[in-house]
Amino acid sequence: MDLMRHEDKRLITGTGKFSADWNFPGQCHVAVVRSVHAHARINRVDTSAAESTPGVLMVLTAADVTAARMSPIPSGPDIKGVGGQVISKGELPILAIDRVRFVGQPVAMVVAETANAAHDACEVVEVDYEVLPVVASVEQALQDDAVELHWNVDGNKPLVFESGDEAAVNQAFANAHKTSSITINSQRLYGAPMEPKAIVVNHDAARGVTVVHTPTQGMLGMRASLVAVTGIPAEQLEIVAQDVGGSFGLRGGPGPEHALLILAARRLQRPVKWVAQRSELFIGEWHGRGLTLAGSLALDKDNKITAIRFEDHANLGAYNCYFGGFIGTNNLSVTMGGAYQVPALYMRSTLVLTNTVPVSAYRGAGRPDIAFAIERLIDHAATEHGLDPVEFRRKNFIKKSAFPYTTANGSVYDCGDFHTVLDKALDLADYKNFSQRRQSALAADKLRGIGIGYYVEKSGAGGAPKDEVSCHFNADGTLTLHAVSGPSGQGHETAYAQIMGEGLGIDPQHINYQAGNPAQKLVGNGTGGSRSLYGTGSAFKNLIDIVIETATPFAARHLNVNAEDVAFSNGQFMGRNGAKGVSLIELAVGLYGSTGNTEKHPFDVSAETITGANYPNGCHIAEIEIDPETGVCEIVSYNAVDELGNVISPQMVQGQVHGGVVQGAGQAFSEAMIYDASGQLMTGSFMDYAMPRAGAVQSMVTDTYSVPTVLNELGSKGVGESGCSGSLPALSNAMMNALHHVGVGAMDMPYTPHRVWNHLQQAKLENTA
Amino acid sequence: MVASTASAAVGRGKMKTVSLQVNGRAASMEVEERTLLADALRDELGLTGTHIGCDTSQCGCCTLQMDGHTVKSCTVLALQAEGSAITTIEGLAPADNLHVVQKAFSNCHGLQCGFCTPGMIMATIELLGHTPDPTDDQIRQGLSGNLCRCTGYLNIEASVRAAAAELATQKASLPEPRTSVPGGRGRR
Ligand code: FES
Ligand code: FES
Numbered sequence: 001m002d003l004m005r006h007e008d009k010r011l012i013t014g015t016g017k018f019s020a021d022w023n024f025p026g027q028c029h030v031a032v033v034r035s036v037h038a039h040a041r042i043n044r045v046d047t048s049a050a051e052s053t054p055g056v057l058m059v060l061t062a063a064d065v066t067a068a069r070m071s072p073i074p075s076g077p078d079i080k081g082v083g084g085q086v087i088s089k090g091e092l093p094i095l096a097i098d099r100v101r102f103v104g105q106p107v108a109m110v111v112a113e114t115a116n117a118a119h120d121a122c123e124v125v126e127v128d129y130e131v132l133p134v135v136a137s138v139e140q141a142l143q144d145d146a147v148e149l150h151w152n153v154d155g156n157k158p159l160v161f162e163s164g165d166e167a168a169v170n171q172a173f174a175n176a177h178k179t180s181s182i183t184i185n186s187q188r189l190y191g192a193p194m195e196p197k198a199i200v201v202n203h204d205a206a207r208g209v210t211v212v213h214t215p216t217q218g219m220l221g222m223r224a225s226l227v228a229v230t231g232i233p234a235e236q237l238e239i240v241a242q243d244v245g246g247s248f249g250l251r252g253g254p255g256p257e258h259a260l261l262i263l264a265a266r267r268l269q270r271p272v273k274w275v276a277q278r279s280e281l282f283i284g285e286w287h288g289r290g291l292t293l294a295g296s297l298a299l300d301k302d303n304k305i306t307a308i309r310f311e312d313h314a315n316l317g318a319y320n321c322y323f324g325g326f327i328g329t330n331n332l333s334v335t336m337g338g339a340y341q342v343p344a345l346y347m348r349s350t351l352v353l354t355n356t357v358p359v360s361a362y363r364g365a366g367r368p369d370i371a372f373a374i375e376r377l378i379d380h381a382a383t384e385h386g387l388d389p390v391e392f393r394r395k396n397f398i399k400k401s402a403f404p405y406t407t408a409n410g411s412v413y414d415c416g417d418f419h420t421v422l423d424k425a426l427d428l429a430d431y432k433n434f435s436q437r438r439q440s441a442l443a444a445d446k447l448r449g450i451g452i453g454y455y456v457e458k459s460g461a462g463g464a465p466k467d468e469v470s471c472h473f474n475a476d477g478t479l480t481l482h483a484v485s486g487p488s489g490q491g492h493e494t495a496y497a498q499i500m501g502e503g504l505g506i507d508p509q510h511i512n513y514q515a516g517n518p519a520q521k522l523v524g525n526g527t528g529g530s531r532s533l534y535g536t537g538s539a540f541k542n543l544i545d546i547v548i549e550t551a552t553p554f555a556a557r558h559l560n561v562n563a564e565d566v567a568f569s570n571g572q573f574m575g576r577n578g579a580k581g582v583s584l585i586e587l588a589v590g591l592y593g594s595t596g597n598t599e600k601h602p603f604d605v606s607a608e609t610i611t612g613a614n615y616p617n618g619c620h621i622a623e624i625e626i627d628p629e630t631g632v633c634e635i636v637s638y639n640a641v642d643e644l645g646n647v648i649s650p651q652m653v654q655g656q657v658h659g660g661v662v663q664g665a666g667q668a669f670s671e672a673m674i675y676d677a678s679g680q681l682m683t684g685s686f687m688d689y690a691m692p693r694a695g696a697v698q699s700m701v702t703d704t705y706s707v708p709t710v711l712n713e714l715g716s717k718g719v720g721e722s723g724c725s726g727s728l729p730a731l732s733n734a735m736m737n738a739l740h741h742v743g744v745g746a747m748d749m750p751y752t753p754h755r756v757w758n759h760l761q762q763a764k765l766e767n768t769a
Numbered sequence: 770m771v772a773s774t775a776s777a778a779v780g781r782g783k784m785k786t787v788s789l790q791v792n793g794r795a796a797s798m799e800v801e802e803r804t805l806l807a808d809a810l811r812d813e814l815g816l817t818g819t820h821i822g823c824d825t826s827q828c829g830c831c832t833l834q835m836d837g838h839t840v841k842s843c844t845v846l847a848l849q850a851e852g853s854a855i856t857t858i859e860g861l862a863p864a865d866n867l868h869v870v871q872k873a874f875s876n877c878h879g880l881q882c883g884f885c886t887p888g889m890i891m892a893t894i895e896l897l898g899h900t901p902d903p904t905d906d907q908i909r910q911g912l913s914g915n916l917c918r919c920t921g922y923l924n925i926e927a928s929v930r931a932a933a934a935e936l937a938t939q940k941a942s943l944p945e946p947r948t949s950v951p952g953g954r955g956r957r
Contacts, residue, residue: 003872016818016883017817020811489919658924663921685824692922693913
């Protein structure tokens with residue numbers, strides 16, 4: 001039995017290498033002292049007791065960070081807002097200087113001979129805090145008399161952003177035949193990759209290179225940010241991430257701990273290791289979502305949408321870190337019209353700082369949130385005005401003939417066929433017979449609902465100027481591929497080997513993939529925005545032709561024919577003279593070492609592609625049943641048709657959809673990061689933060705439909721994040737569909753049994769009143 | 770940061786020896802009283818296939834077999850394992866001969882990042898040991914102590930079903946099936 005993926009063998013035998021699995025002789029260990037207050041002045045940090053604890057080597061505080069001239073954590077792009085205003089940022093220092101602004105903020109770091117000794121010493125680092133007033137929510141932070149978190153951020157508002165044409169939208173609303181409005185809350189989450197953050201830094205004094213082993217989704221991005229933070233030149237930093245236990249957007253760039261370990265390793269000239277405890281990651285790793293979107297739409301007398309408007313708020317936490325600001329602005333705006341032909345669009349979004357963990361990307365990073373909002377708005381309007389949700393969508397969809405379609409706020413959707421995808425999904429879900437199923441459910445005292453979510457999302461445009469790849473032919477007839485994009489579960493090793501194997505007629509089993517090998521000096525994007533397949537994968541597609549072109553003259557010589565008379569197919573070079581051919585691999589093995597340098601085979605070539613975003617879309621239809629006695633909801637049917645352009649590996653695509661949908665189900669039914677008014681996190685472990693377990697979604701039917709994009713060589717679109725974008729609206733619409741019939745109105749996620757039951761009781765009271 | 774000073778002080782500096790059998794071989798290690806079995810196996814014996822995903826016994830990444838039963842090795846002190854026989858993920862496939870459950874996870878795409886996988890595989894072996902033909906509910910029950918953030922569990926459930934079917938076929942064709950876990954002391 002062949003294994004399905006290249007990476008599986010080591011992962012199923014426990015021989016993979018995750019960051020915490022690295023150990024080096026003479027390594028020491030660290031533990032981090034974190035703020036216990038949501039907002040406080042630091043009067044003094046006394047490390048003397050810790051320093052005299054047996055086994056302690058060093059305690060780092062803000063003074064050490066300042067002396068090392070380290071910069072704060074990258075605070076994201078300089079986004080412009082209303083009236084050209086540029087975002088003002090509260091930047092997260094590596095260690096708190098004179099103030100802490102969230103529970104969990106790093107204050108000091110202990111380095112000791114053992115991890116236990118480091119943790120023990122943390123207990124005796126004395127921090128003299130003077131507690132300050134706390135703003136734990138957007139509402140609190142925006143009050144007139146609210147305490148301001150940063151001197152340079154007025155009213156805790158880094159930016160008010162806008163997109164679209166406000167006047168046109170106002171006009172459309174003034175002329176509207178009907179309107180509908182709804183506010184949705186995409187609650188704060190914790191992405192929680194199963195591999196806890198771990199860092200092992202080994203400074204190689206002989207080479208003058210500091211090697212950082214850490215889970216990351218982008219080795220170049222990680223390194224670039226570390227260069228910015230530490231001031232160490234890029235050539236002196238190497239990032240190693242062999243196996244990464246999930247990333248989901250959290251692991252693009254370093255946290256304060258990375259910089260601190262580098263500082264300690266270089267100072268002590270010893271390897272330094274940190275393996276985070278899960279409970280400190282709940283308060284020490286970026287959170288996700290935290291968005292509120294208030295949407296309205298205007299309809300004409302034929303129920304055509306004439307305008308959509310959003311008023312959004314993004315809770316960034318206590319500091320601007322990485323993508324936080326980008327999510328609440330750009331990512332909410334680009335697809336704010338959803339799958340619909342809407343002549344006027346306008347959104348305004350206020351970014352807000354609060355005394356909570358900084359928010360950055362989590363699977364979708366704003367895309368699922370806007371897809372959720374728009375699709376709830378569509379269903380809500382249909383319910384409110386007695387329209388059929390399917391017909392209402394059909395009537396307003398962007399037609400296939402309208403592509404490429406430029407939205408009213410300037411996004412260009414390159415291609416799509418929304419009507420066909422919707423029809424396929426309706427068939428798959430047996431939508432037309434739903435009312436019978438609802439009747440049978442009613443007979444069993446269950447409330448059954450069905451919900452459609454049609455998402456359109458913009459996959460990642462990429463931050464690097466291009467995606468470069470290269471290859472190396474080995475002595476044993478195997479091929480090694482190189483690129484920047486590193487996997488964290490997506491199966492890069494398998495997908496790239498498949499693309500190259502098919503193109504070159506080589507058994508993919510003989511092709512291996514290495515991400516981020518520093519000797520290759522490649523440029524490219526990390527894994528993010530669902531773009532690794534269509535970006536890096538397209539570059540590999542280009543590499544195929546270059547390898548064949550490069551090898552052809554050698555084949556001609558071997559076959560004793562002119563190069564023009566050589567044809568390549570199925571891994572074989574054939575001369576047109578009918579002579580026996582030679583396989584690419586035979587040829588390559590024969591030429592191994594012929595350059596006089598075994599590192600450089602004559603067929604070792606590189607290729608690249610430059611491709612931006614594309615627009616994956618799809619229709620998910622969920623059916624749920626609620627037990628009104630308990631409020632427990634069950635997803636009884638889930639059907640997804642995703643339009644992803646050309647699919648390279650159907651099984652891995654399905655895996656991405658499964659994972660994304662169940663993460664969406666987690667948000668819909670159980671997950672929430674909850675702070676109390678004093679800024680203490682109430683959900684600081686897997687006991688309180690309820691991630692889905694086996695059985696959360698009991699079955700799922702997935703299918704794909706392909707409208708190939710011309711924007712990249714593979715014709716593929718991103719899939720990594722679409723599961724969340726489809727499931728949030730489908731599940732929520734199904735819930736509201738079930739509950740509307742018994743008089744329950746708006747309800748926020750997560751739809752926990754308790755919350756559902758309460759709403760049902762409330763509705764009962766109101767019905768009998 | 771939840772560890773209290775009192776509990777952190779327990780066992781500091783006092784090293785003890787624990788002797789046990791790991792994957793069929795005798796092993797002994799020097800540990801503090803407070804050292805967890807999961808940490809000891811990883812740090813002292815280099816068996817890093819046993820993963821640690823949480824500090825509240827919720828994730829199951831550290832699941833292994835102790836005297837034939839699965840335990841979350843983050844909830845066992847290394848000293849409690851004195852004299853016991855441990856099987857970790859590394860002990861399942863001697864001489865490259867993959868266990869049926871390992872193969873099933875790959876074939877059914879039951880893993881993505883693979884971090885939860887050792888624990889999932891160990892939990893599955895325990896489940897199929899006492900319930901060779903599990904219902905869907907029994908599968909979910911059997912995996913209820915294990916978190917996976919990547920797969921959405923559907924392909925993990927499929928892996929368990931495929932492994933059950935394969936084991937049943939093997940059983941039908943072999944008079945004496947090999948014990949599912951080498952080095953284990955038998956099953957309940
Ligand atoms: S590490 Fe043992 S249950 Fe999480
Ligand atoms: S495969 Fe990544 S956590 Fe399960």
